Amino acid sequence: MIASKTALYQASQIRSCELMATDELGLSEDELMARAGASAFSTLEILYPDVRSIAVFCGSGNNAGDGYVLARLAHEKGFSVVINQYKTVEHLPPAARHAALQTLAAGVLCQCLDDPIEPEIELIVDALLGIGLKGEVYGPLATAINQINEAELPVLALDVPSGLDADTGQVMGACVRATQTVTFIGYKLGLMTLDGADYCGDLICHNLELDKCVAAIEPAAYLIDNYLNQLLLPKRPKNSHKGLFGHVLIVGGGYGMPGSVLMAANAALRVGAGMVTIATRPEYASQSLPLLPEAMIYGIEEAAEMLPLINRATVCIIGPGLGEDEWAKMLFTTAMASQLPMVIDASALRLLADNQQHDDNWILTPHPGEAASLLNCTSAEIQQDRYQAIRRLQDVYGGNIVLKGAGSLVATDKSEIYLCNAGNPGMASAGMGDALSGVIAGLVAQGLLLADAAKLGVWLHAKAGDAAAAERGERGIVASDLMLYLQGLVNQRMYA
Known part of the structure; x- marks a missing residue:
């Protein structure tokens, strides 16, 4: 069975879907709100079967209306319910006002937004802002959010945790x-990148029976998940030899960083590359060989020494530990002049920023600081809107882009964006990027298209990090811990 891709949407697209539901399907805003509130209450009952006392924090928009519906349904089921409301009924938009009037008529207790949370409350429902957030949160809403967070109670957020930008994942x-x-309706972009994962908790999506409306909208991005089962590595024939599985050339390992190329080489081999050659500083070549005897290692002084290595390779990684001195620039210029598919990382990205080029035969793998160099801006600007940043990178440089970080993004040469929500904070350590470049290049060497290698490589790398964390704990994971997990994961894939 072919798995469908999990779609991610901008807040504006969700609003368009709501308009389509009213204009084309004849659904009222009241009906949509009733569906949202009912689906949220059903989820609450499943997640918290023993909870009988809840506080619902309602804001001033339609997200509040969802909260009022949930509060009424809970009250009718015998829950003890109190609503902390930001605005009185007459200040709410029509559908939310209707929901609030029904809830008040049912006898649900309402109090001021800043009234204390009573000791008997077991669960808080957040219906303050949703996708209606506009700018920084301040004043009474900020005070209410702080009160919710300080209560040390479980919190069920409706649509989007209040204060999180639904498009960027930025805390406002x-x-x-x-x-x-x-x-509701579809997953929002900001729920899974930047700060989203830290604030959303577990995600549940209800499409409110709007399948037709959702299908009419082109997603802003896709989640890298079960869809990857379709990114198939060819099954290996019994009559195999190493030449069938590609040859990865890795260029880097400048002063002080000889281990970077070894990390990339080991990762490429662990995901199945047939051969790996390392081009590094002469003084490091002999020292590195005992650490990874499976690799061929050459000390390079002149550009001409690179040419036979390029001629034998299937794909080239340039950048791990490369540096930016004259030796690094010589290797960079020589490698970039080849016709090989390229995986460009680390300091090679900074050299590329100085020699801006556009090519479809490469994968760039910047972290936010390197992305900032490529776009001549600050890393803070990159993080403010990671989706916009990766689109700009793809427009300027072409090919395939991996923007690393929490909720790593992949922009493909087919103008699609994918998000990986695997991985963990333990992977924030030196050498992880080198390992990722090796994983991706190892997949390219075995015949995957660049876009598919980028998507599958990011996922394998993240899942290997999660496997290491599950067995050893997050703190203290190093890149070399991922290697055996990578081998196990790549052998769990479905094969053609």
Whole structure:
């Protein structure tokens, strides 16, 4: 069975879907709100079967309306319910006002937003802002968010944790730290990148029976998940030899960083590359050989020494530990002049920023600082909108881009964006990027298209990090810990 790709949407696309539901399907805003509130309450009952006392924090928009619906349904089921409301009924938009009036008529207790959370409350529902967030959160809403976070109670957020930008994953001043988030219609971009994962908790999506409307909208991005089962490595014939599985050339390992190329080489071999050659500084070549005897290692002084290595290679990684001195620039110029598919990382990205080129036969793998160099901006600007940043990188440089970080993004040469929500904070350590470049190049060597190698490589690398963390704990993971997990994961894939 072919797995469908999990779609991610911008907030504006979700609003378009809501308009389509009212204009083309004849659904009222009241009906949509009723569906959202009912689906959220159903989720609450499943997640918290023993909870009987809840506080619902309602803001001033339609997200509040969802909260009022949930509060009424809970009250009708015998829950003890109190609503902390930001605006009185007359200040709410029509659909939310209707939901609030029904809830008040049912006898649900409402109090001021800043009233204390009573000791008997077991669960908080966040219906303050949702995708209606506009700018920084301040004043009474910020105070309410802080009160929710300080209560040390489980929190169920409706649609988006209040204070989180639904498109970028950026915290806008203050943000509810949810235990779970029930999101409606479709997954929003910001739920899984930057700060999103820290604030959303577990994600549950209800499409509110709007399949037709959702299908009519082109997703802004896709999640890298079960869809990867279709990125098939060819099954190996019994009559195999190393030449069938590609030859990775790795160029780097400048002063002080000889281990970077070894990390990339080991990763390429562990995901199945047939051969690996390292081109590095002469003084490091003999020292490195005992550490990875499976690799061929050459000390390079002149550009001409690179040419036979390039001629034998299937794919080239340039950048791990390369540096930016004259030796590095010579290797960079020589490698870039080849016709090989390229995986460009680390200091080679900074050299590329100085010699801006556009090519479809490469994969760039910047972290936010390197992306900032490529776009002549700051890393803070990159992080403010990672989706916009990766689109700009792809427009300027072409090919395939991997923007590393929490919720790593992949932009393909087919103008699609993918998000990987695997991985963990333990992977924030030296050498992880070198390992990733090796994984990706090892997949290219075995015949995957560059875009597919980028997507599958990012996922394998992240899942290997998760496997290491599950067995050893997050703190203290190093890149070399991933190697055996990589081998196990690549052998779990489905094969053609």
